[in-house]
Structure formats: C-alpha cells, structure tokens
Amino acid sequence: xxxxxxxxxxxxxxxxxxxxxxxxxxxxxxxxxxxxxxxxxxxxxxxxxxxxxxxxxxxxxxxxxxxxxxxxxxxxxxxxxxxxxxxxxxxxxxxxxxxxxxxxxxxxxxxxxxxxxxxxxxxxxxxxxxxxxxxxxxxxxxxxxxxxxxxxxxxxxxxxxxxxxxxxxxxxxxxxxxxxxxxxxxxxxxxxxxxxxxxxxxxxxxxxxxxxxxxxxxxxxxxxxxxxxxxxxxxxxxxxxxxxxxxxxxxxxxxxxxxxxxxxxxxxxxx
Numbered sequence: 001x002x003x004x005x006x007x008x009x010x011x012x013x014x015x016x017x018x019x020x021x022x023x024x025x026x027x028x029x030x031x032x033x034x035x036x037x038x039x040x041x042x043x044x045x046x047x048x049x050x051x052x053x054x055x056x057x058x059x060x061x062x063x064x065x066x067x068x069x070x071x072x073x074x075x076x077x078x079x080x081x082x083x084x085x086x087x088x089x090x091x092x093x094x095x096x097x098x099x100x101x102x103x104x105x106x107x108x109x110x111x112x113x114x115x116x117x118x119x120x121x122x123x124x125x126x127x128x129x130x131x132x133x134x135x136x137x138x139x140x141x142x143x144x145x146x147x148x149x150x151x152x153x154x155x156x157x158x159x160x161x162x163x164x165x166x167x168x169x170x171x172x173x174x175x176x177x178x179x180x181x182x183x184x185x186x187x188x189x190x191x192x193x194x195x196x197x198x199x200x201x202x203x204x205x206x207x208x209x210x211x212x213x214x215x216x217x218x219x220x221x222x223x224x225x226x227x228x229x230x231x232x233x234x235x236x237x238x239x240x241x242x243x244x245x246x247x248x249x250x251x252x253x254x255x256x257x258x259x260x261x262x263x264x265x266x267x268x269x270x271x
Contacts, residue, residue: 010038010226011078013105014219015070015096016085016112017046017058017121019212023259024050025085028212032219032241035262038226041077043069045096046088048121052211052254055121060088063095070099081226083108083218084134090126097133106225109138109174110218111147136173140231142218143169145183159185162199166192178221178235182213182242189239191232198232202239209249209258216260217242 012033019025026042033040045066049056073079082105087093100107111130113122122130131151135141145165149156152168162184166177176193181202189200220241224234245260248267253259 010223011041011080012038012219012223012226013041013043013073013079013082014085014222015043015045015066015082015087016110016215017048017088018044019048019050021051021211021254021259023052023211023254024215025212028215028260028262029083029085029219029222031262032216032245033223035241036220036223036227038080038223039077041073041079043073043096045092046086048086052256052258054256058088058121060092063091066092066095067099070096070103074103079103079105081106081108081222083110083222085110085215085218086112086121087130087134088121088126089123090129093126093129093133097129097137100134100137104137106139106222107137108218108222108225109134109141110214111135111141111143111151112214113147113150131172135169138174138176139225140176140178140221140235141169141174142178142180142214142221144180144214148179158183162186162188162190163192163197166190166197170194176231180214180217181239182210189235191235193231198235200236200239203243203247205243205247205249207246207249207251207258209251209253209260210246211249211254211257211259213242213246213260216245216262220262 014029030040191198221238
C-alpha cells in the first residue's frame with residue numbers, strides 16, 4: 001500500500017453492492033464516511049435494481065474487475081479502514097478475501113444476507129465461504145439478530161441470547177463481534193471482544209425510515225476506527241449515529257421504509 005505521510009483525512013473503503021434507490025449499500029456507506037469527515041472509496045461487487053419496497057434484480061460484477069478496483073484504491077490512495085457489506089456470491093467473497101488477506105487493514109465485516117424487503121443478498125452456497133474466509137479477517141463483525149442466529153446455526157428468536165450468539169460467532173474467528181440491536185426484544189448492541197462483554201443500549205425510533213440503518217452503523221464504525229477510536233468508543237459512536245439517522249429518516253421518500261438520513265437533511269433545510 002502506498003500511503004503518504006502527509007495524509008490527514010482518514011481513508012475509508014466500502015466493498016459492497018450498489019443500491020439504485022440510494023438508501024443502503026455503498027450509497028449509505030459513502031454518506032456515513034462523509035458525515036464523519038472521512039474520504040470514502042468503493043469497490044462495487046454488484047449492482048442492485050432496488051427501491052424502498054423491493055430488490056428487483058442483482059447484477060454481479062466480474063471478480064477480475066473487483067480485484068482491479070481494490071488494487072487501484074490500495075495502490076494509489078491507501079486505506080485506513082475498510083468494510084464489507086453485500087458480497088452476494090461465493091466467487092466474489094473468495095476474491096475479496098484473497099485480496100484482503102494480502103492487504104490487511106482494520107476491517108468491519110457486515111454479513112449482509114437478506115434485505116429488509118426479504119430479498120436474498122447472499123447466495124445459499126456463499127454463507128459457508130463467508131464464514132470461512134471473511135469472518136476470520138474481521139477486526140469486528142456486525143450481524144443483526146437474524147444474521148447472528150444464522151451464523152451461529154440457531155433458529156431465529158426475538159429474545160435470543162445475544163451474549164451466547166456473540167461468543168458463538170467469535171469462535172468462528174472474528175476478533176470481535178457486535179450483535180446489533182435493531183431487532184428483537186432487547187434494544188442493545190452487544191459487543192464481545194473475546195474477553196469482555198459490553199452491552200451498549202441503543203435508542204429505537206418509530207420513524208418508519210430504517211432503510212440502510214445496518215449499513216450506516218457498520219460504515220460509521222469503520223469511519224470511527226479509521227479516525228483512531230478504540231473499538232468500544234467506535235461501537236458506542238456507531239450505535240448513536242445509526243439511531244439518530246433513523247430518527248431523522250426520510251419518511252416521505254418511497255412507498256416502503258424510507259432511507260435513514262445521516263446528514264439530517266430536514267434540519268439543514270429548515271435553517
């Protein structure tokens with residue numbers, strides 16, 4: 001990696017899919033990076049034809065192109081922290097994991113499996129390779145409750161024990177785990193770093209605008225790590241930022257759950 005000693009702006013990379021509706025995916029990630037004063041970059045692994053109500057189709061990028069994106073960014077600009085989101089297929093996961101194994105940086109793995117609309121964003125045969133190849137590279141992985149249950153091999157339950165889930169996922173190789181608190185009966189992000197459990201209370205808001213909340217959380221976590229915050233500091237900050245983005249969400253956009261708003265645009269427009 002080429003990195004200039006004069007660089008002062010944290011450089012954050014999202015490796016994920018594009019959301020044509022602008023609410024989730026790399027669009028949400030880049031907004032969160034910018035809101036936290038970071039330079040955002042992207043390696044797009046797939047395009048989705050997506051709105052607030054559906055994912056109409058997914059177009060997978062060639063693995064060779066994804067490798068070129070990663071090499072271009074790492075080789076010229078440099079990366080202080082990266083995150084993965086939707087990786088979609090086995091071959092894309094293998095491509096990304098192989099590159100990141102050779103170019104280690106602080107890495108947030110957001111194991112995106114299913115969209116809020118119910119559309120599958122990770123092919124069935126890709127789950128195992130995600131666990132085997134990407135999770136062990138993670139500085140921290142950020143499954144929601146549905147994803148945590150799936151990764152731990154347990155049936156979904158609204159009152160699933162987050163402590164047990166975090167320990168089970170940590171055993172898969174991640175250095176740390178945050179089971180996020182947007183779902184289930186308990187409004188808490190559960191952080192486990194292999195030594196201590198840290199429950200982080202989160203505020204839930206009934207704004208109806210939650211599209212992109214998970215992406216915003218993991219991207220904010222990435223940006224805060226790039227800025228030099230400790231994992232606990234970054235986890236607490238990401239929980240707050242994601243919750244506030246839901247509270248400020250754009251409920252008048254789209255027929256489904258509107259996009260979260262990390263910039264608080266309504267407040268800006270009313271000044």
